[in-house]
Amino acid sequence: AQSVAQPEDQVNVAEGNPLTVKCTYSVSGNPYLFWYVQYPNRGLQFLLKYITGDNLVKGSYGFEAEFNKSQTSFHLKKPSALVSDSALYFCAVRDVVNYGGSQGNLIFGKGTKLSVKP
């Protein structure tokens, strides 16, 4: 069965420092991987995704993620954190089992709270 794990409930980073939010996955076949961000009292916002191609994916707000097939990881990174990056981050993988056409369901991790201090 497809699954995704975010091993950290919370990540604390000082402003200006690099940040990493971890995600590992388990899928049968090629993975489709996503990162979303959720600010307080808001819905989820799409950040970036990996479908195929270059292992380093660049997304919104200066975020990027590196697909590592051997480690089954898709960690989210940013070279220099901002206080405004503080939010809840979700990793997701497309559910191949329930794949229907091009709208396969997403399986989400439990989320990682990122706190960036000034």
Add this chain to the structure above:
Amino acid sequence: ETGVTQTPRHLVMGMTNKKSLKCEQHLGHNAMYWYKQSAKKPLELMFVYNFKEQTENNSVPSRFSPECPNSSHLFLHLHTLQPEDSALYLCASAGLAGGGTDTQYFGPGTRLTVL
């Protein structure tokens, strides 16, 4: 804004009330989703509609009743809810017309409180 709107943004209801949540997408998508987000729990997929047809119901209690009259609108009808149903209810849509295959775009959610 993501092109997915939800109303109302906040709803307080008693256990005997009947209310409805509304979702509308302006992205030309053909798939729409309802999710439940509770504190300290993973996002729970509730229902999926593809071209107005329900393709998934994740063992959701019958007190939640979805309706999809067309590809742009999705409703969640609520009746005789329980306090544990209090949560943020998120709507999402996806489709080839969007940002690419499989990307789901979310609305801002409806914060539901059941007294």
